[in-house]
Amino acid sequence: MTNKDSYNKIVDSWIKARNNAIVNKPIIQFAYHINSKGTILDIGCGTGMPIAKYLSDRNFSITGIDQSSKMIETAQSAGIKNSVFHTCDFFDFETDKKFNGIIAWDSLFHFPKERQNEIYSKVYHLLAPGGYFLFTHGKEEDEHIDSMFGEQFYYSCLTKDFVLGLMKELGFEILFSIENFVEENDQRHWVVLARKK
Template sequence: MEPFVLGTKYDKIAQWWHDQHVESSYGVNQFQRAVKFARCGGKALDVGCGSGGRFIRILESNGFSVTGLDVSKEMIKLASVKHPEHNFFHADICSWETKEKFDLIVAWDSIFHLPLVMQKPVVTKLCQLLAEGGILIYTFGNAEGEHTDQWHDDTFYYSSIGINENLQVLINNGLSVLHLELDQYPENHVYTIATKP
């Protein structure tokens, strides 16, 4: 599924999503684990930032300036209103370009929506966007493959290159893996934290 097609699906549920997640604790403990490894007060990139909620609050409280990307223009509108002091872009990480380097990058439950053929290139891009000493946290499925699920009367696409291939991409790009966990077992949800030494 093309990213901006996905964006139109999230456009339809943007306000509902915001209301459900604005005070959610989902992923917070995992994200705080990553932040503890990071140099506070730097630049952070949130890929698939949604309407800007719990993760951005954590980043703010640790002194980060935030750049947020999302393929849903409605999500970006909500995030921009809620956090006017940060920079938000209606953009696809597959094609988005910047000369900036980031001290922390998070892609929580976002890049697993990308086409399977874009998984390695995008993880590679995230590695390249890290500053030295930077921290990357992202989620993916534990097994290689792609599938669709029905949710909110619509079809959503998911893909993954699996645990071993994700680790190999990180290692090939010079990162060291600090943590990996199937945090919702028996669900196939994995998150990993890595650093660029």
């Protein structure tokens, strides 16, 4: 069983949960930094709700990628303007385009632990100079299976300090690093906004 299969199975429950979800303040701050009509890559975009929809309404051009074909079908049928959605693994995603912003809200922790350190160099390469990267992450090194809507999901992450060190080496400037982020009923272990110098 893979996360892709599990997400395909829970798509109806996911739609109910996400269609009425808030757009968290760090996402609004991320959008504020990007020039109007900028291009944004949404890694693990799911159904496009509410994040891609919010960014689209701000007149950004959105490219959404997700491993779950059911999530992508839902996103494609949602009528989100200025957007294209692809069923794709992040590590297989190739484009000549450079993005003004990349967002990975609740997606990096699904990547295989042995490939976690590859994420940041690939994101750096995909960003235009001065581009912004917003992501959520765990703080401690971890690898486990958990359940959501009755299905099993794989999670992993590296330590916060290791990730920050890796990003600084690549040439990222950290604009904010928030631990134990809470907003209404939403909680995240760690939220980071970085900029490609």
